[in-house]
Amino acid sequence: MATQTTINKDELSNLSFILNKVNDVTFEERPKPSIQSPHDVLVAVNYTGICGSDVHYLTHGAIGHFVVKEPMVLGHESAGTVVEVGAEVTDLKVGDRVALEPGYGCRRCGNCRAGKYNLCPKMIFAATPPYHGTLTGLWAAPADYCYKLPDSVSLQEGAMIEPLAVAVHIVKQATIKPGQSVVVMGAGPVGLLCAAVAKSYGASKVVSVDIIQSKLDVAREFAATHTYVSQRISPEDNAKAILELAGIPNGADAVIDASGAEPSIQTSLHVVRTGGTYVQGGMGKSDITFPIMALCLKEVTARGSFRYGPGDYELAVELVASGKVDVKRLISEVVDFKQAEQAFNKVKEGQVIKVLIAGPNEK
Numbered sequence: 479m480a481t482q483t484t485i486n487k488d489e490l491s492n493l494s495f496i497l498n499k500v501n502d503v504t505f506e507e508r509p510k511p512s513i514q515s516p517h518d519v520l521v522a523v524n525y526t527g528i529c530g531s532d533v534h535y536l537t538h539g540a541i542g543h544f545v546v547k548e549p550m551v552l553g554h555e556s557a558g559t560v561v562e563v564g565a566e567v568t569d570l571k572v573g574d575r576v577a578l579e580p581g582y583g584c585r586r587c588g589n590c591r592a593g594k595y596n597l598c599p600k601m602i603f604a605a606t607p608p609y610h611g612t613l614t615g616l617w618a619a620p621a622d623y624c625y626k627l628p629d630s631v632s633l634q635e636g637a638m639i640e641p642l643a644v645a646v647h648i649v650k651q652a653t654i655k656p657g658q659s660v661v662v663m664g665a666g667p668v669g670l671l672c673a674a675v676a677k678s679y680g681a682s683k684v685v686s687v688d689i690i691q692s693k694l695d696v697a698r699e700f701a702a703t704h705t706y707v708s709q710r711i712s713p714e715d716n717a718k719a720i721l722e723l724a725g726i727p728n729g730a731d732a733v734i735d736a737s738g739a740e741p742s743i744q745t746s747l748h749v750v751r752t753g754g755t756y757v758q759g760g761m762g763k764s765d766i767t768f769p770i771m772a773l774c775l776k777e778v779t780a781r782g783s784f785r786y787g788p789g790d791y792e793l794a795v796e797l798v799a800s801g802k803v804d805v806k807r808l809i810s811e812v813v814d815f816k817q818a819e820q821a822f823n824k825v826k827e828g829q830v831i832k833v834l835i836a837g838p839n840e841k
C-alpha cells in the first residue's frame with residue numbers, strides 16, 4: 479500500500495457517469511464534493527458494481543415512485559479509499575480502504591430511532607432520484623457509513639459488500655438455524671449471495687432455483703447443495719419436484735424469493751413447510767396473484783426485506799474476510815470507467831453475473 483500516503487485529492491478527477499434520461503448517458507467532470515460535516519470523510523471511489531436497479535433506471539427512467547427527472551449519476555455498489563477526514567472522525571484515516579454504504583437515514587424519525595434506518599422516509603440513497611450515485615471520482619459520506627476493509631479484503635471484493643449486505647439482511651429475516659433447509663428462488667447476484675449466507679448460517683440443504691441452467695451451474699459451484707431448473711408446470715408441481723430433489727418431503731424450513739417473479743413466489747408458498755418462513759427479497763411486479771391459502775393453512779411466517787440495516791455491512795465484511803463467502807467468484811469482469819456504457823449493456827443482456835467499473839482515477 480505504498481501509494482496510500484501519496485494520494486492528493488486535488489489531483490483526482492471527479493468524472494461521473496450520468497443518466498440524462500432513458501437510454502441516454504454521458505460522462506461529465508462534475509464539481510468535486512467536499513466534506514459537509516466534521517463527521518464526514520471524502521472517498522476516492524475505486525470500484526463500483528452494476529446493480530439491476532441501475533440498469534432499470536437506464537432502461538425505464540424510474541423504479542416505482544422514484545422517477546429520474548434531472549440528470550443523475552448512476553451507481554451505488556462501491557468501495558474506495560479515504561482521501562480526507564473531517565475533524566471529528568476518529569475511526570478512519572487517509573488511505574483506509576472502505577466499503578461504502580450508499581444510503582443515509584435522517585437519524586431522527588421513529589424508524590431511524592428504532593434501528594430500522596433502511597425504512598426512513600427521508601432516506602438519502604445513492605442513484606435513487608433525486609440523489610446522485612457513486613459512479614464518480616469522489617464521494618463525501620458520513621464516516622459511520624464507510625466500513626474499513628481488512629487487509630485481506632480487496633477493493634474489488636469491497637464493491638461486492640453492498641449486494642452481500644442485501645443478502646445478509648434477507649437471510650436475517652429468514653431466521654435460519656443450523657441444520658435447516660433453505661430454498662432460494664432466483665440465482666442472480668443476490669440469490670447466489672443469499673444461498674452463500676444461508677450456508678454460512680448453518681443451513682445443511684440450500685437449494686437454488688432458476689429458469690436458466692448456466693446460472694444454476696454457478697450456484698452449484700458457489701454455495702447451493704442442490705439446484706433445480708423451473709419447468710413450465712404448475713407452481714405446486716415445481717414445488718413437489720424441488721422438495722423431492724432435495725429430499726425434504728415435509729417442505730423447506732425457509733424459502734427466500736430473490737427473483738420477484740410471480741411463478742417463483744407462487745412456488746415458494748408451496749415449497750415452505752408448515753410453520754416455515756417465507757421472505758420476499760426480490761422486486762418485480764407490484765401486484766401478483768399470491769397463494770394466500772397456503773400461507774394461511776400452513777401458518778407461514780411471511781416477511782419482506784428492503785436494503786440493509788444496522789450490522790448488515792459489518793457482517794458482510796466479516797463473511798468475506800473469514801472466507802465464508804467468496805465474492806470474487808461472482809465478479810465476471812472489471813472494466814475501465816470509460817467502458818461504463820458497454821458494461822451496462824452486458825448486464826442488460828444478462829451475459830454476466832457482476833461487472834465492476836473501475837473509478838475514473840483508477841489506473
Ligand SMILES: [Zn+2]
Nearest residue numbers: 529530531555
Ligand atoms: Zn444494488
Ligand SMILES: [Zn+2]
Nearest residue numbers: 584587590598
Ligand atoms: Zn429517519
